[in-house]
Amino acid sequence: MEAIVSVIGKDKKGIIARVSTILYKRNINIMDISQTILKEYFTMIMITDLSEMTVSFSELAEELDNLGAEIGVSIRIQHQDIFDAMHNIDKE
Amino acid sequence: MLNINSITETITMIQKEKLDIRTITMGISLLDCQDTDGNKSRQKIYEKINKYGENLVKVGEELEQEFGIPIINKRIAVTPISLVAGSSMDEDYIEYGKVLDRAAQEVGVNFIGGFSALVHKGYTKGDEILIKSIPHVLKETERVCASVNVGSTKAGINMKAVKEMGEIIKKTAILTQNRDSIGCAKLVVFANSVEDNPFMAGAYHGAGEPEAVINVGVSGPGVVKSAIEKLKGNSIDMVAETIKRTAFKITRAGQLIGNEASKRLGIPFGILDLSLAPTPDIGDSVARILEEIGLESCGAHGTTAALALLNDAVKKGGIMASSHVGGLSGAFIPVSEDEGMIEAVKIGSLTFDKLEAMTSVCSVGLDMIAIPGDTPATTISGIIADEAAIGVINNKTTAVRIIPVIGKDIGDKAIFGGLLGYAPIMGVNKFSCKDFINRLGRIPAPVHSFKN
Incomplete structure (x- = not known):
């Protein structure tokens, strides 16, 4: 299963490092990553592969949520299918 | 491959623009729960709802987390109770209402629809008893929603039912007057009601539906x-195109959730209802869309045309995005549930008569309108008759969900709370239609040719 991790908030040092650390610890591969900074707002999108992950989806979501709360940004993880459904007309 | 703009668009829609799945509604047939002994029948109802519904809320919450889109309501719709309870020897169906309430509480859904009767042509014994039981059921239960279909394009309008429903609404208002007559917010009078509507208060599981089904309403x-x-x-063409494109995306999200819910619950996916359903929150209003199209305030001249365009474009965009579209599918205009309508x-921009005109092009009807508590029952029946006529003649669903707020008058405010919102009391025409309503009988079905 592929999922999108999105991080939105004020730019700070180490955001990517800290998010990637969690993903690495849980055996999740990052397949693509892109980021933009609009004014001081930081947006990072990661496409991740959860097929070998070592925790449940809800535990991972909670872990990312806690990290977001700690560093003051919003971190969400969502099943990729919802983005495909809305933006890719050829997808079942 | 997804690009960052598409991903951020979806995230913005969900986080800032309040995109959500308004409801996952499970329809459950209770036709096999009939029994001459009311107690036995109710035991079967309780067990069946529990059997099918036990995982509904859990699956809804799982989907919400995995796909990151809020699913506001999980609900249940059942076979019209008049069809189920009619076999029993009971002389009122209040206990049937209570068992639905208990079952809904047990499975954790906030509303259960189907305390209903279809009487567009006439009453059965079960219909008669059910309708008389409505006021008490709405008083004594929290989660039960009631609906009655009084007219159809094929059958015409049953004026006996129209008269009686005016009285039933009034009685319900009186019995729940300590809470601004909130019972009436859970009672819908329909013409051309649909069997697969997932939205409350008018949801029921029609006789043509399967054993159980998942219907989804997006917003x-x-x-x-x-x-x-x-x-x-930009020109109005661009507006229509943009609404279509947006409706397409919203509907695709709903279709995905519907399919997933159906897979996980092992219950077939029925339909997607692609309605624009407002809430009292800022930024979740249908009226504000109409104003964005170019009206100074909702209710101004031009409102009916703007709403017609919106309703039609939503349908056009949504229909291609879903394998099966059904329910009511269009723009809802419930006054108390829409911040822009309330304003x-x-x-003084939006009046009762303008709302009636708007219902001829919107998806349902006169919805969540608070009127003075001293409005006569026959006037409420007149409102129902007018609305049913719009539906019957134009071959569309129309409905009345109106609240005569006992003890309140124009200038006061009724507060229902939660998704039901609040509303200023609106004035209605003071002249009587009593003699018209008291004629009873049936308005014949309309001719479908010579349309002008």
Whole structure:
């Protein structure tokens, strides 16, 4: 299963490092990553592969949520299918 | 491959523009729960709802987390109770209402629809008893929703039912007057009601439906409004195109959730209802969309045309996005549940008569309108008759969900709370239609040719 991790908030040092650390610890591969900074707002999108992950989806979501709360940004993880459904007309 | 703009668009729709799945509604047939012994019948009902519904809320919450889209309500719709309870020897169906309430509480859904009767042509014994039981059921239960179909394009309008429903609404208002007559917010009078509507208070599981089914209702007035905000000065063609495109995306999200819910619950997917359903929150209003199209305030001349365009474009965009579209599918205009409508009533822009005109092009009807508590039952029946006539003649669903707020008058405010919102009391025509309503009988079915 592929999922999108999105991080939105004020730019700070180490955001990517800290998010990637969690993903690495849980055996999740990052397949693509892109980021933009609009004014001081930081947006990072990661496409991740959860097929070998070592925790449940809800535990991972909670872990990312806690990290977001700690560093003051919003971190969400969502099943990729919802983005495909809305933006890719050829997808079942 | 997804690009970052598409991903951020979806995230913005969900986080800022209040895109959500409004409801996953499970329809459950209770036709096999009939029994001459009411107690036995109710035991079967309780067990069946529990059997099918036990995982509904859990699966809904799982989907919400995995896909990151809020699923506001999980609900249940059942076979019209008049069809189930009619076999029993009971002389009122209040206990049937209570068992639905208990079952809904047990499985954790906030509303259960189907305390209903279809009487567009006439009453059975079960219909008669059910309708008389409505006021008490709405008083004594929290979660039960009732509906009665009084007219259809094929059958015409049953004026006996129209008269009786005016009285039933009034009685319900009196019995729940300590809470601003809130019982009436859970009672819908329909013409051309649909069997697969997932939205409350009018949901029931029709006789043509399977054993159990998953129907999904999407929403997203905020998303449509934001899309139109970017079109200042553009022609109306662009507005229609943009609404279509937005409705398509919203509907695709709903279709995905519907399919997933159906897979996980092992219950077939029925239909997707692609309605724009507002809430009292800022940024979740259908009225504000109409204003964004170019009206100073909802209710101004031009409102009916703007709403017609919106309703039609939503359908066009949504129909291609879903394998099966059904339910009511269009723009809802419930006054108390829409922040922009409430404001428009307050400033005197939106009147009762304009709302009636709007219902001829919107998806349902006169919805969540608070009127003076001393409005006579026959006047409420007149309102129902007018609305049913619009539906029957134009071959569409129409409905009346109106609240005569006992003890309140024009200038006062009724507060229902939660998704039901609040509303300023609106004035209705003071002249009587009593003699018309008291004639009873049936208005014949209309001719379908010579349309002018």
